[in-house]
Amino acid sequence: MADIESQTIHKETLHEEAPGVLHKGKHPVILKFDDVVYKINDKSGGLFKKNEKVEEKTILKGVNGVVEPGEMLAMLGPSGSGKTTLLTALGGRLGGKLHGKITYNGQPFSNVIKRNxxxxxxxxxxxxxxxxxxxxxxxxxxxxxxxxxxxxxxxxxxxxxxxxxxxxxxxxxxxxxxxxxxxxxxxxxxxxxxxxxxxPSLLFLDEPTSGLDSTTAQRIVSTLSDLARGGRTIVMTIHQPSSRLYYMFHKVLLLAEGNVLYFGKGSEAIQHFSNIGYAPAMAMNPSDFLLDLANGIYTDDANHDHIIDKQKLISAFKSNSDGQLKLEAHHEINGSDGRFQETGSEKWPTSWSQQFFVLLRRDIKERKYESFSVLRIGQVLVVAVISGLLWFKSDTSHMQDQIGLLFFITGFWGFFPLFQAIFTFPQELMMLEKERSSGMYRLSSYFISRMVADLPMELVLPTVFLLITYFMAGLKATALNFFETLFSLLLNVLVAQGLGLALGAAVLDQKSATTLASVLMLVFLLAGGFYVQNVPKFIDWVKYISISYYTYQLFIGSQFHSGDTYPCSEGQCPIEEFPPIKQVGFDLNGQWMAAMALVIMLIGYRLIAYFALMRIGITKK
Missing domain, CATH: 3.40.50.300 (P-loop containing nucleotide triphosphate hydrolases)
Structure with missing residues (x-):
């Protein structure tokens, strides 16, 4: 059955035009762009200058062109000429101050065009x-x-x-x-x-041959040429193609500082510049010659380089190109009968649940190598064993030591998941932007799947840590006490992870986020109730936003209860009178309040992370 279905798909959807030619695009697309202008705000001045001015910088200066089905357009130009900016604009991925008219079979960019x-x-x-x-x-x-x-x-x-x-x-x-x-x-x-x-009917590529050897680059461009012959419209930027690659392009667009120096058939580019007095002095790669001109350099017959006026090249192209562009525009109006039609009302290709489960499977496959790395597991095991040995068989006769262990666990499992989570979104930002810009999935399905995929390792490692340290250190060996401690630890881990996600998503710079996280967690630890019992009133409020304070309170409540005693100078004293415990307290209401505070933080930090991702524009447009 699967074989029959596969054959049907191959015949209907993957129909090949001829041997060696890839299947055709669904809807032939004529891409036309008229007088495309793009401006950005450029700050002049400096960090310590008072009169900093914001000036507009024009990146694209009235770019025109037409690309038809079956054609492959190569955009050439030196670095900073605006190639990638123009490609991004044509692909519908550029916001800001973009002016001019870009049409696809005479229509503006839309979701249905985006899907093609x-x-x-x-x-x-x-x-x-x-x-x-x-x-x-x-x-x-x-x-x-x-x-x-x-x-x-x-x-x-x-x-x-x-x-x-x-x-x-x-x-x-x-x-x-x-x-x-x-x-x-x-x-x-x-x-x-x-x-x-x-x-796709329309395919954009940003420097597809960058960093590849000439043979591999030729294979890539040859594949793209086959795709074009299948009826697709292909537009690419390319830095310095070889002669073999250059002659594969149907059309060439030469840019210099956002201006068009040439647009037309690649085979006619040399003749165009020869007609205005800039013929190549020797046999050379056409792309090398064009890039020299775009950089304002012309080599004469005596092999001397001359600085040329690029404005002359711009004016020469404009005076000779008007008629050709009008002809191509006329062809677009008369020759394009393929209009995109919405095939359904669904905004997304798949349902939320499908996106969630596919993303979850992918996350688990990709992240299991990092999550279950030998280094990470070894780090936790070594700290667990050393902690167990340092606090080996501690009892209530060493109350300060036992409480010190509980606070150490609070601190360690605050920092560890925090710094693991802080790199999540900064590291995946490029992937997220790429996939979301193509409309692959909802931000919510990605976010929830990411949270769930992290749970196994986030919960397994602290559980293993506690199993080792808890019994070696001689903490109360009853099921109730152990599971209360474990619950408190896992809640602490998830809240610290949430804080890391929120900081990573809000800051997006790993170094800055790490510095901010270190400061915050140190403040939380200092206000946790272990180091300082007599905190001045004007800063006492810090403990109410401290993860460490609430976790430490839960840890105390999981080990000690009203009626317990500890050895003191007077014999046996009530456990609640021990100074570090008296400061925090372990009454039932306080325990519930601490747990609820952590649950609110667990949800709140994740909501901050989600809205931070929305704020930076990673949403479906």
Whole structure:
């Protein structure tokens, strides 16, 4: 049954135009952009200058062009010329002060166009521990609509693997700069494959050959050329292509400081500049010649470099391009009969529950290597054993020691999960932005799955720690006392984790977030009730926001109860009169209040993290 379904999908959805040509796009798209201008605010002055001015800087200065189905446009230009900004604008991913008109078959950018558009970023943002197959299957399960079954989505992922020549490495992990995996070219093809899963009509790529050798780069561009022949519209930025790559491009757009120096057929670019007096003095790579001109340099017959006026090149292009662009615009009006139609009212390709469970499976597969790392487990085990030995068989005759152990556990399991969680969102920000910008899933489904995926390790390690330390240290060996202590510890861990998530999401800079977390946790520890019993009234309020204070209070209540005594100079004294305990107290109402305060923090910190992610704009537009 699965084989029949796979064959049906292959025939209907993955129909090939000819041998070696990848399947066609669903809707041919004519991309047209008229007078595109983009401005940003540029601060002048300095940190210590009073009269700091905010000036507008223009990145794109009236860019025009048309790309039709079956064509591959390469945008060339030196660094800072505006290539990536223009690509991002054309892909519907650029906000701010963007002016001009960008149309797709005569329509403005919309969600339905977004679902038919693929965007490959310059950096391959992939999970390193997932295999090639897992990466593409998880993407298929999230991005493809529910009109396809799970088996059909997996079949599509397998088909993309075959068509991109990834079969030999399909079971290899993707890897990254720190983890050996597939090669750079294979990793780039995986990134392209993620976008091909939706069978896009329009495909954008930001420097797809960056960092690759010439042979691998040619394979990538050759694959893209096959995609274009299947009826897709392909737009890419590229820094300095070889001659072989240059002649694969149907059209070339040359940018310099946000201005268009040339737009048209790549084969006609040299002739255009020769007509205005800038012919190459020797046989050379056309892209090298174009980039020299974009940098304002022209080499004459005597091999001397001359600084040229780029404004002359800009004016020459504008005077010669008006008629051609009008002709292409006319072709767009008469030749485009494919208008995008909404196929349903669903805003997302899959349901919330489907997104949650797929993301959960992916998170567990990816993070199990980090969560169950030998270093992390070894760190906890070593501290547990050393703590057990230092407080070995402590009893009420050494009350200060027992209370010291409880407060040490409070501090250790405040810092440890806090600093583990603080890196969560800063490290995953690029992945989150990439996947959310393509409309893969809701922010809420990602956030909840991320919380649940972390629970096993967040709860297992402190439980193992307590099992070792608790009985070695001679704390009360009854089931009730142990589970009360364990509950208090796990609650402390989850609250500290929530604080880390909130700080990481709010600050997003790992160094700054770590510094802020250190200061906050030290303040919480100092106000926890162990180090200082007589806190001045004007700063006494700090304990009411301290995680350590409430956890320490729960720990005291889990070990000692009203009526217990401890050895003192007068014989046996009530446990509640012991100074550190008297300061905190362990009455039932106080215990419930401490537990409720921690539960409120547990929820509150996570809500702060969620809204912080929304605030920075990682939402579906």
């Amino acid at each position: 558009t693929g965007f490959v970023t310059q950096d391959d943002v992939l999970y390193p521990h997932l295999t090639v197959t897992e990466t593409l299957v998880f993407t298929a399960l999230l991005r493809l609509p529910n009109t396809l079954t799970k088996q059909a989505k997996v079949a599509l992922a397998k088909n993309v693997i075959d068509q991109l020549g990834l079969t030999k490495c399909e079971d290899s992990i993707v890897g990254n700069t720190h983890l050996r995996g597939v090669s750079g070219g294979e990793r780039k093809r995986v990134s392209i494959g993620q976008e091909l899963l939706i069978n």
